[in-house]
Every structure is written in C-alpha cells, then in structure tokens.
Amino acid sequence: MTLPDTVGAAFDEVSRRLSGVGIASARLDARVLMSSVLGVDQATLYGHPERPLSAGEGARLADLVARRRRREPLARILGWREFWSLPMGVTADTFIPRPETETLVEAALDRLPGGNAGISILDLGTGSGCLLLALLSELPAAWGVGVDISAAALATAAANALSLGVAERARFVLADWGSGLRFRFDLIVANPPYVGDGELAGLAPEVAAFEPRQALTGGPDGMDAYRALLPQLCRLLATDGAIFLEIGAGQAAPVAAMIRRHGLQLIDIKRDLSKIERCLVIVPGRR
Numbered sequence: 664m665t666l667p668d669t670v671g672a673a674f675d676e677v678s679r680r681l682s683g684v685g686i687a688s689a690r691l692d693a694r695v696l697m698s699s700v701l702g703v704d705q706a707t708l709y710g711h712p713e714r715p716l717s718a719g720e721g722a723r724l725a726d727l728v729a730r731r732r733r734r735e736p737l738a739r740i741l742g743w744r745e746f747w748s749l750p751m752g753v754t755a756d757t758f759i760p761r762p763e764t765e766t767l768v769e770a771a772l773d774r775l776p777g778g779n780a781g782i783s784i785l786d787l788g789t790g791s792g793c794l795l796l797a798l799l800s801e802l803p804a805a806w807g808v809g810v811d812i813s814a815a816a817l818a819t820a821a822a823n824a825l826s827l828g829v830a831e832r833a834r835f836v837l838a839d840w841g842s843g844l845r846f847r848f849d850l851i852v853a854n855p856p857y858v859g860d861g862e863l864a865g866l867a868p869e870v871a872a873f874e875p876r877q878a879l880t881g882g883p884d885g886m887d888a889y890r891a892l893l894p895q896l897c898r899l900l901a902t903d904g905a906i907f908l909e910i911g912a913g914q915a916a917p918v919a920a921m922i923r924r925h926g927l928q929l930i931d932i933k934r935d936l937s938k939i940e941r942c943l944v945i946v947p948g949r950r
Contacts, residue, residue, distance in 0.1 A: 677728050738753050751793050753819070766909075768797045771907050782805040789817070808834050816878075906927070907944060
C-alpha cells in the first residue's frame with residue numbers, strides 16, 4: 664500500500680482504508696498510528712497537514728495500517744494500553760486490559776482503611792499485571808504477588824512492574840490459580856476468563872482472533888474458571904480481607920451461588936461505567 668506524501672492526505676487515506684473494513688474508530692485509529700510513526704502528538708498532526716511524509720515513514724505507517732485492517736487490536740500493534748492512567752505493556756500472551764476492569768481497582772481502594780501500611784495483595788490470573796500494578800501505584804506501602812499459568816504473561820507483568828517503578832514490591836509466580844500458595848492476603852483481585860465457548864464466534868475479530876484463548880474463554884457456560892478459583896479463596900484470604908472478582912454480564916447470580924457454597928460472603932456488586940454488574944466484593948463468611 665502506497666500512501667500520499669503529506670500528513671494530511673495520508674491521514675485521509677488511512678482513515679478511508681480503516682473505515683472500509685468496518686472499523687468504527689477509523690479516524691481515531693489513524694491519528695494514533697500516525698502519531699506513533701511520526702513521534703508527534705495528535706495536535707501536531709492537526710496543525711501541520713502539509714508536513715511531508717518521508718518514504719520510510721510512509722512504509723512504516725503502511726505496515727501498521729495493514730495490521731489494523733486485519734483487525735489486530737491497536738494495543739497489540741502499539742505494544743501497550745493505558746490502564747488506570749498507567750502505560751501497560753501488552754503482548755500476544757496477555758489479555759489487553761479493559762476500562763471496565765478498573766472497576767475492581769476503584770472498589771478495592773474504596774474499601775481500604777486509612778494508612779494501609781503493609782497491605783498484601785494477590786492477583787490471580789495476573790496477565791499483564793494491570794490490577795496488581797495499578798493497586799501498588801496507589802498504595803506505596805503495599806506489596807503483592809501476581810500469579811499466572813503462562814510464563815510468557817508473567818515476563819510481561821514483571822517488565823511492566825519494572826517500568827512502573829514497583830518491581831521491588833511485586834513478585835510473580837507461575838501456578839494454576841492459587842495452588843501452592845500458603846500465605847493469606849489482605850486483598851485478592853482476579854479477572855478470570857468468563858466468555859462461554861458458544862459466545863466466542865459473536866465477539867469482535869479483535870477479541871476472538873487475537874486475544875489468548877486461555878485468558879478469554881471459561882468453558883461451555885463461562886464458569887469453569889470460577890469453579891476452579893473459588894474453592895481456593897477461603898484459605899488465601901486474611902480474616903479481615905476482601906476479594907474483588909470480575910464477572911461478565913449476567914453472571915452475578917450463578918457466581919454468587921458458588922461463593923456461598925465455599926464459605927464466603929458476597930457483600931456488594933459494583934457496576935462499571937456502562938452500568939453492567941462487573942465486580943463482586945466478597946469477604947469471609949460468617950462463622
């Protein structure tokens with residue numbers, strides 16, 4: 664694909680090509696891709712449409728546009744996604760953080776008492792590390808452990824911890840959920856895979872074709888990860904601790920039933936910005 668040799672004309676052409684394959688955010692994506700290639704902010708793109716586009720810049724931009732036209736997620740192309748106002752590196756081995764998952768961070772911070780000295784955090788299925796690292800960024804005296812079954816995902820999470828300056832307070836463990844852990848944590852957060860196998864075909868191509876399958880699908884009914892995870896939480900949670908568990912739309916009732924069977928108590932349900940029930944707040948059950 665050959666692009667025009669000025670910024671303004673190239674922007675119009677990139678937008679047209681992205682829109683032509685059904686990308687609703689075509690103009691925004693075009694601005695982001697061009698900003699990345701040219702190393703300038705979007706205001707500069709707007710302000711100087713006459714700026715020449717070199718042959719090298721045009722070739723690099725054409726390559727990124729071709730990838731986006733194949734519906735590769737923008738975050739994967741760029742190699743990062745903002746989460747909780749933090750730049751979070753992502754790879755083919757990690758689920759791209761979503762804004763709705765910030766609901767868990769907000770709920771956890773709202774519940775913490777003053778001081779928060781020595782708070783311990785467990786992030787099960789950590790992926791990019793976004794939940795653990797967002798909490799550590801807000802709690803300078805806290806420390807935490809991120810667990811994942813993917814060694815490649817853990818490498819990405821560790822790199823993110825280093826780039827965000829919290830590596831000394833974060834440890835990453837290769838395990839199947841909480842198996843092998845013996846410590847009790849003050850806060851437990853988890854965003855398990857909860858898409859049912861039958862729902863996969865109806866997802867956007869960016870999700871169905873590019874997200875790691877083990878971080879996305881939760882079996883025939885989307886509940887397999889909760890069945891594996893919930894039996895372990897009671898022994899991993901401190902006496903006065905709390906769990907913040909992400910769920911998919913319509914899953915609050917069936918997951919709540921599992922919670923009660925495993926000696927835990929659901930005390931609140933937080934909705935995301937789209938008003939969807941997204942985060943279950945769980946504490947030890949009454950004795």
